[in-house]
Amino acid sequence: MSDAGIPALMQAAVLRTFGRLELEEVPVPVAGPGEVLCRVRACGICGTDLKIVQGAYKGTWPPELPFIIGHEWSGEVAALGPGTGRSGLAVGDRIVAENHTGCGECPMCRSGRYNLCERVREPGFRLYGHTAPGALAEYAVRPATALHKVPPQVSNAAAALVNQGALTVHAARRAALGPGAAVAVFGPGLLGLLMLQVARAAGATQVIMVGRGQRLATAGELGSTDLVDYEHADPVAAIRAATGGRGADCVFDCSGSPPVVAQALRSVRRGGKVALLGLAGGQTAELPVDAVTLDELDVLGVRSSPGAYPAMISLLAAGVVSTDPLTSHQYPLSDVATAYTMLERREAIRPIVTM
Numbered sequence: 001m002s003d004a005g006i007p008a009l010m011q012a013a014v015l016r017t018f019g020r021l022e023l024e025e026v027p028v029p030v031a032g033p034g035e036v037l038c039r040v041r042a043c044g045i046c047g048t049d050l051k052i053v054q055g056a057y058k059g060t061w062p063p064e065l066p067f068i069i070g071h072e073w074s075g076e077v078a079a080l081g082p083g084t085g086r087s088g089l090a091v092g093d094r095i096v097a098e099n100h101t102g103c104g105e106c107p108m109c110r111s112g113r114y115n116l117c118e119r120v121r122e123p124g125f126r127l128y129g130h131t132a133p134g135a136l137a138e139y140a141v142r143p144a145t146a147l148h149k150v151p152p153q154v155s156n157a158a159a160a161l162v163n164q165g166a167l168t169v170h171a172a173r174r175a176a177l178g179p180g181a182a183v184a185v186f187g188p189g190l191l192g193l194l195m196l197q198v199a200r201a202a203g204a205t206q207v208i209m210v211g212r213g214q215r216l217a218t219a220g221e222l223g224s225t226d227l228v229d230y231e232h233a234d235p236v237a238a239i240r241a242a243t244g245g246r247g248a249d250c251v252f253d254c255s256g257s258p259p260v261v262a263q264a265l266r267s268v269r270r271g272g273k274v275a276l277l278g279l280a281g282g283q284t285a286e287l288p289v290d291a292v293t294l295d296e297l298d299v300l301g302v303r304s305s306p307g308a309y310p311a312m313i314s315l316l317a318a319g320v321v322s323t324d325p326l327t328s329h330q331y332p333l334s335d336v337a338t339a340y341t342m343l344e345r346r347e348a349i350r351p352i353v354t355m
């Protein structure tokens with residue numbers, strides 16, 4: 001043990017060969033200037049992590065092996081690095097972390113859109129869990145400016161959902177969702193189930209969920225007003241029928257499935273918005289040009305969550321967003337392989353590894 005009870009070594013799930021995570025003892029990272037050493041308490045594994053582990057983004061995410069993944073996590077402050085005295089953080093504070101802070105200097109960062117930092121591909125830029133070490137480990141180092149405090153009523157597992165929840169807050173803001181909106185959401189995975197609840201919190205009175213199976217049923221439990229099983233009904237016709245023929249004010253694609261984009265564009269009302277939250281792995285989608293032009297449809301890309309963490313933390317703290325059905329699959333770090341398999345088999349909406 002070194003100072004303040006911080007050990008020299010920690011357990012981590014290390015990606016050493018593509019295809020599998022291995023539990024190893026590695027050195028505890030050291031907080032540099034402006035950085036904070038965090039004790040990780042809960043870390044989710046998501047679809048992007050699966051692709052990273054499988055080597056889908058080899059050479060970029062991660063740039064090289066070995067690598068520690070994990071970007072949807074919560075924990076507490078273990079030690080403050082030099083120059084963090086004015087961060088407002090103290091050892092023991094419960095926190096969540098954004099995965100990058102932007103360079104702070106490029107035109108996009110300076111306009112507040114640091115999710116679109118123009119230096120993201122330059123050497124030295126850190127996207128934690130993607131190009132810099134993630135949090136599927138007992139400890140992780142982050143810039144103090146990436147951290148947000150979490151109040152006591154939000155559990156570690158619930159706080160690990162802030163990353164994805166903040167993305168849906170950003171989506172709701174991009175779509176300018178307001179009181180009385182009729183919304184459709186495609187894809188009741190973690191993202192869609194959070195989008196549904198955040199849309200309701202933003203004032204949507206109707207949320208039509210398109211999906212299938214148990215996850216669609218979960219959407220009903222979490223406040224979807226209309227459920228459309230795409231195996232038994234045409235989503236476009238069902239959304240039109242549920243909105244009196246008009247179409248939804250806004251459609252959120254949380255599936256990342258290219259055919260859904262065309263369906264979403266045909267499900268939205270004139271002048272409506274289609275927000276895309278999922279990645280399609282390089283695939284392209286059909287665009288009905290005349291409908292987009294003549295109906296003045298807005299197609300919105302939604303990336304990351306600039307300025308959205310505080311709002312998501314408040315929604316969880318107030319109990320407006322329910323997380324219990326979303327955090328049902330929790331595993332100790334020693335069982336990370338099972339957590340990974342449960343996501344791969346789609347048995348868990350979001351496996352959460354606890355430390």
Ligand SMILES: [Zn+2]
Binds near residue numbers: 046047048049071072
């Ligand atoms: Zn993720």
Ligand SMILES: [Zn+2]
Binds near residue numbers: 104108110118
């Ligand atoms: Zn920047």
